[in-house]
Amino acid sequence: MKTFDIALKDILQSFRSFFLIGMGIFAPLIITALLFFAFGGFAGEASDLPVLKLGFVNLDQPAQGQNLGEMIFSMFTDESVSGWLAAARYPDEQAALAALDNRELGVAVIIPQCLSQAALQGGQGVVIKIIQDPTLTVTPSVVRNMIQSFLDGVYSGRVAYELISARSASAGLQATPETLTAVFAALQSWYTDFQRSLFHSPAAPLVLRLPSENADPTAGGMQQVIRLIMVGQMVFFSFFTAAYAMESILREHENGTLARLYTTPTPHMTILIGKLMAVVITVLLQAIVLILLSTVLFKIRWNAIDRLAVVVFAQVLAASGMGVLIISILKNTRQAGPVIGAGLSVTGMAGGLFTAANTMPDVLTTVSKFTPQGWVMDAWKNYINNGPTPAFLQSIAIAAAIGLALFLAGAFISRRRFA
Amino acid sequence: MTLPAIQVTQLEKAFGALQAVKGITFEVAPGEIFSLLGPNGAGKSTTISIISGLLAPTAGEVAIFGRSILREPNAAKAMLGVVPQDIALYPDLSARENLVFWGKMYGLRGAELKHRVDEILAVIGLTDRQKDRVSTFSGGMKRRVNIGAALMHRPSVVIMDEPTVGIDPQSRRHILDNVKDLNRQGMTVLYTTHYMEEAAELSHHIAIMDEGVIVACGTHDELIRLVGEQTRIDLRLNAEAEKVMAGMSAVKGVSKVTSLDGTVTVLVDDSNRVLPRLFEVAAQVSVRILSVDIQEPNLETVFLHLTGRALRD
Ligand SMILES: Nc1ncnc2c1ncn2[C@@H]1O[C@H](COP(=O)(O)OP(=O)(O)O)[C@@H](O)[C@H]1O
Ligand SMILES: [Mg+2]
Numbered sequence: 001m002k003t004f005d006i007a008l009k010d011i012l013q014s015f016r017s018f019f020l021i022g023m024g025i026f027a028p029l030i031i032t033a034l035l036f037f038a039f040g041g042f043a044g045e046a047s048d049l050p051v052l053k054l055g056f057v058n059l060d061q062p063a064q065g066q067n068l069g070e071m072i073f074s075m076f077t078d079e080s081v082s083g084w085l086a087a088a089r090y091p092d093e094q095a096a097l098a099a100l101d102n103r104e105l106g107v108a109v110i111i112p113q114c115l116s117q118a119a120l121q122g123g124q125g126v127v128i129k130i131i132q133d134p135t136l137t138v139t140p141s142v143v144r145n146m147i148q149s150f151l152d153g154v155y156s157g158r159v160a161y162e163l164i165s166a167r168s169a170s171a172g173l174q175a176t177p178e179t180l181t182a183v184f185a186a187l188q189s190w191y192t193d194f195q196r197s198l199f200h201s202p203a204a205p206l207v208l209r210l211p212s213e214n215a216d217p218t219a220g221g222m223q224q225v226i227r228l229i230m231v232g233q234m235v236f237f238s239f240f241t242a243a244y245a246m247e248s249i250l251r252e253h254e255n256g257t258l259a260r261l262y263t264t265p266t267p268h269m270t271i272l273i274g275k276l277m278a279v280v281i282t283v284l285l286q287a288i289v290l291i292l293l294s295t296v297l298f299k300i301r302w303n304a305i306d307r308l309a310v311v312v313f314a315q316v317l318a319a320s321g322m323g324v325l326i327i328s329i330l331k332n333t334r335q336a337g338p339v340i341g342a343g344l345s346v347t348g349m350a351g352g353l354f355t356a357a358n359t360m361p362d363v364l365t366t367v368s369k370f371t372p373q374g375w376v377m378d379a380w381k382n383y384i385n386n387g388p389t390p391a392f393l394q395s396i397a398i399a400a401a402i403g404l405a406l407f408l409a410g411a412f413i414s415r416r417r418f419a
Numbered sequence: 420m421t422l423p424a425i426q427v428t429q430l431e432k433a434f435g436a437l438q439a440v441k442g443i444t445f446e447v448a449p450g451e452i453f454s455l456l457g458p459n460g461a462g463k464s465t466t467i468s469i470i471s472g473l474l475a476p477t478a479g480e481v482a483i484f485g486r487s488i489l490r491e492p493n494a495a496k497a498m499l500g501v502v503p504q505d506i507a508l509y510p511d512l513s514a515r516e517n518l519v520f521w522g523k524m525y526g527l528r529g530a531e532l533k534h535r536v537d538e539i540l541a542v543i544g545l546t547d548r549q550k551d552r553v554s555t556f557s558g559g560m561k562r563r564v565n566i567g568a569a570l571m572h573r574p575s576v577v578i579m580d581e582p583t584v585g586i587d588p589q590s591r592r593h594i595l596d597n598v599k600d601l602n603r604q605g606m607t608v609l610y611t612t613h614y615m616e617e618a619a620e621l622s623h624h625i626a627i628m629d630e631g632v633i634v635a636c637g638t639h640d641e642l643i644r645l646v647g648e649q650t651r652i653d654l655r656l657n658a659e660a661e662k663v664m665a666g667m668s669a670v671k672g673v674s675k676v677t678s679l680d681g682t683v684t685v686l687v688d689d690s691n692r693v694l695p696r697l698f699e700v701a702a703q704v705s706v707r708i709l710s711v712d713i714q715e716p717n718l719e720t721v722f723l724h725l726t727g728r729a730l731r732d
Contacts, residue, residue, distance in 0.1 A: 005523045009509065016511045256507035260568075263471045263501040264524040265493040 002266050006274025007281060010248055014282050024241040024286045028233035029293060035229045035354075036298070052136070054087040054143060055096040055108040062116030069111035072150055076109075076143075085143070093129070100131060107132040107140040109147065119154045223300070224384065230294050231380040232353040235373055238283050238315055239348060242323030243340045245282045246410075249275050249418060250333045258418065268419035276411060279323060283316045304383070307392065311376075311383045314399040318372040321406030322347075328413035347371040372406065375399040422485045424449045424576050424607040425470060430479035432465050439465045441631035442479065447609055447624070449484075449575075452602050454618040455611040456718060457628035458730055463611040464504060466628075467580045470609070471501045483576060497525070500574030500606075504581050506561045510554035514545050514564050517553055518571060525572035532571075539567040542597070559590025566597065576607045583617065595621065615718035615730055627722055634725045643716050646724040649674060649686045652694065653712040656681055656701070666700035673697075677727060686724060 014020045054076055060069030076087035090096040096108040110129035118126040128147060132140035249272075252258035261271050291308070294300045302308050326343060330336050348354075351373030352364055368374030379395040381387075425447040432440040440462045447453040455463045468474040470481050472488045472495065481488045483495040508517050518536045527535060540546045543563035548556070553564060562582065569577060579598070583591045598621055602608050612618055618625050619639055626636040635642055656663065660678035667685055668676045672693045675686040687693040690713050701708050714720065722730040 002524060005520065009512070009520050012516075013509060013511045256503050256505050257509060259473055260501070260503055260507040260521075261524060262473050263496060263499065263503075264521070265496040265526065266524050267493070 002270050003274040003277060006261075006271060007277040010245070010275060010278030011282055011285075013248065014245055014278070020241065020244055020282075023244065024237055024282075025289055025293070028230075028237040028290055029297060032226070032230045032233045032294070032298065035233075036226050051083075052085050052106045052140065052143070053104065054085055055090045055099050055105040056087050057090045057093055057096050057108065057110045059092075059113045060111045060115045061113050066116065068116045068119055068154065072109070072111065072147060075146060075150065097131065100133065103133065105133070106136050107143050109143065119151070119158065226298050227300055227384050228381070230290075230298065230300060231384070232355070232377065234287060234290050235315060235319075235351070235376050235380065236344075236348040236353045238286055238319040239322050239344045239373060240340065241286050242279055242283045242319040243326050243336075243344060244323075245279045246275070246320075246323045246327040247333060247336045247340070248278075249414065250327060250330065250336060253418070254333060269415070272411070272414055272419040276320075276324060276407075276414075280316060280320045283319050283323075284312070287312045287315060304386070307383050310396050311379050314379050314396045314403065315376045317400050317403030317407065318376045319403070321403040321408075321410065322372050324410030324414065325406045326410070328410040328417065348373050350374065352377055372399065372402045375402055421449060423447060423482075424451075424484060425453075425609060426480075426482045426485075427466070427470065428480045428482075430466065430469060430481065431477045432462075432469060432474065433477045439631055440469070440476075443628075443631075443633045445626050445633060445636055447576075447607060449607050450602070450605060451623040452598065452608040452610060452621050454622040454625045455609070455628050456613070456615060456618040456625050456722075456730075457611075458613055458728075460630075461613075461628040462631040463613075463628055464580055467501075467578055467609070467611055471499060471578055472496050497572070498575045500569035500572065500577045502566050502569045502577065502579040502582055504584070506565050508553050508561065508564055508568065511552060513550050513552050514556070515540065515549040517564060518568055521568035522571040527572060535571055535573075539570060542570070542600075543567040544593070559586050559593070562586055562590060562594065563597075566594065570601070574606065576609065577601055578609045580611050581613070582610075583612070583614070613730065615722070619718055625718070627718070627725065629722070629726050629728075635721065639718070642718060642721045646686065646716055646721050647674070647688065648716050649688060649720060649724070650690045650716060651714040651720045651723070652685045652687060652690055652697070653714070654683045654685065654697065654701075654708050655710040656683060657707040657709055658705075662704045662706050663701055666703065667697055670696045670700065675724060675727075677723065679729065684723065684729075686720065 056073050056076060058067075058069035058073060060067050062068070073087065073089070075081075076085055090099065090108070093108075093110050096105065096110065099105045100108050108129070108131045110131070112126050112128065115126050115128070128151070130140070130144050130147065132143075249258070252261070258271075262268065291302055291312075295302065322344075326340060327336065330339055348371075350367050351371035352368040353373055355364065368377065375395065376399045379392070379399045382392040382395045423446040427443060427445050429442050429444055430440055431438070431442050443462075443466065445453075455461075455466065457463055465474065469476045470483075470488065472492050475489070481495075483498050486495040486498070488495045509520070512520065515536060518539055519532060522532045522535060537546075540549050543566065545560060545563060545567075548560070553561060556564070566579070566582065577598075582594050582598075586594075595617065598608055598610065608621075610618075610621060622639065624636065624638055625642060626633045627642065628634070635645055637645075660681060660683045663683060664676050664678060667673060667683065670693060672688045673685055674688070677684050685693075685697065694711070694713075698708060719730050722728075
């Protein structure tokens with residue numbers, strides 16, 4: 001019970017310290033933001049797709065039955081694409097091109113007069129014109145893709161239909177334009193469904209998202225970069241936080257509160273365990289706060305909660321272990337500042353925490369294996385890259401084992417000194 | 420026979436070659452205020468630290484109401500309330516939070532703890548400022564919290580190590596009155612100081628300590644009687660003290676002559692009879708006496724008599 005009281009008191013003090021909060025929470029977030037800017041993370045298109053304005057000119061005049069141009073137009077006005085596409089009709093090509101020139105449109109689609117006829121009855125080639133604003137890249141090509149898919153469907157449908165009608169004709173049945181349009185109506189509704197699932201379902205093969213929002217870790221992109229930067233900073237500063245949290249034992253030794261604790265009927269081991277517990281909890285809280293804040297600030301998605309928990313566990317153990325050991329061998333708080341600062345900066349950089357890349361030069365990789373931070377970072381990379389379970393668990397085991405060894409050594413030395 | 424509140428037997432403490440405490444023995448009776456009086460470096464804090472269980476003695480034994488601080492430290496410590504010489508509080512916590520924390524360390528919990536915190540805040544006069552961080556307090560206020568924290572568990576014995584060093588007269592008065600109040604409520608107090616006025620005002624018994632030994636122990640009056648209720652005369656001279664010291668020692672009724680910085684201090688039985696003789700001695704060697712200061716016997720005189728040195732250097 002007293003152990004918790006002592007831990008709680010230490011945590012409360014830490015959270016009232018501007019220094020510890022600034023160093024433990026704000027510094028990693030700010031540095032992540034700065035590094036991310038440096039990597040061009042926020043450059044280019046904004047986090048939401050800009051709405052593409054599409055001008056639609058339908059000159060299609062089918063002799064009878066369904067108007068394919070209208071089907072394509074309804075595809076562009078479907079609610080599934082309303083988030084990024086706004087289609088409007090224009091009477092003719094000149095009007096649409098003028099609007100494009102005035103930058104009122106991002107893309108113009110011109111459906112020729114003979115589309116339905118050509119598609120339904122075969123024969124001469126038709127040209128659908130797609131004219132785009134040259135400064136836009138992603139979205140107009142999606143429009144082209146949509147039309148292409150639609151027409152592919154139409155043509156393959158017609159081939160299939162002709163095959164069927166040839167067979168049925170030989171069986172004495174007659175293919176009429178009416179039955180043909182019924183087939184295309186069915187095709188269009190299938191295509192609309194396909195599009196909906198394409199843009200809404202997370203399982204869709206093509207998901208329209210910006211690279212920095214890319215949920216697929218294997219797809220690379222900005223999400224990957226910012227996650228690497230964020231975990232690097234989180235690891236870096238978690239080691240500092242642990243060391244500074246543990247430094248409280250030196251402070252208490254110097255300001256007499258430790259001696260005062262010894263005059264109370266509290267076993268020395270209780271006091272030491274309380275202080276060690278405070279270090280672990282402080283570093284754990286720091287990780288949780290950073291993960292939550294980075295979700296909000298940088299839109300980082302921390303998936304696989306079970307793996308995340310395991311990595312955080314390894315990180316907390318390694319950081320606490322290092323902090324406890326460093327403080328246990330320091331004489332006083334005057335030594336603590338420079339030793340913590342230099343020691344953890346050097347080992348942190350050697351550990352590859354500032355290299356926002358999955359692969360580092362061999363030399364750096366080797367060097368990083370000599371630091372606890374390097375192993376924690378290894379575990380994080382395994383987590384981010386969704387690596388195979390054995391490799392993931394191995395990196396966790398090594399980081400945690402190093403952390404535990406440091407922690408026990410530090411606790412042992414501290415016990416001889418303070419308990 | 421009742422057990423002594425504190426029993427110190429043949430206590431020794433060496434720091435390497437330095438023998439800070441050289442085998443002292445004394446007893447503090449339940450319900451009394453007992454002072455250790457001595458100059459800086461006498462070994463008071465070292466003695467107090469051993470009694471509080473902070474330092475292990477090199478030899479000897481300490482018992483609190485019969486419980487050995489060495490063999491049953493937690494039982495003994497539970498009866499002690501130790502007020503450290505320097506402020507030992509958490510500056511980033513409020514006065515209340517500090518008291519709550521220290522109360523918990525003495526095993527208080529729940530409603531009892533809350534009630535006791537309110538009580539102590541009232542006693543130390545900080546109820547209004549209880550939510551403020553200790554770091555914002557004046558030196559005197561910090562000292563009062565420092566004392567309050569040691570009283571949370573209503574200890575049978577309160578140990579205070581020079582609690583009035585370096586504070587304003589008002590806070591000092593407050594603390595001395597506190598000590599008397601606590602004692603009136605039945606607490607035994609072990610108090611250390613190098614101010615003889617404090618020892619004289621507060622104590623039932625005083626142990627005079629110097630260089631690791633207790634040179635005398637008793638009530639205030641008993642100690643005064645040690646020097647035969649002698650009066651102390653300080654003479655400031657226009658020449659070196661050596662010129663007159665031998666002559667003055669020879670005067671009838673003079674028991675001791677010492678000197679410091681051109682001032683000669685003479686212990687006498689009756690200043691009215693001796694003072695004219697002292698002027699004659701000075702005149703004989705052509706030394707002028709520039710000022711005379713007469714002090715009726717006090718603990719300072721006792722210390723001087725016993726050690727040949729002034730209590731304050
Ligand atoms: N931790 C220590 N290490 C070495 N010497 C010490 C230590 N504590 C006290 N001393 C020495 O022991 C002597 C007694 O000190 P102390 O008990 O603090 O005296 P007081 O409290 O009467 O002023 C002094 O000479 C002091 O320098
Ligand atoms: Mg002292």
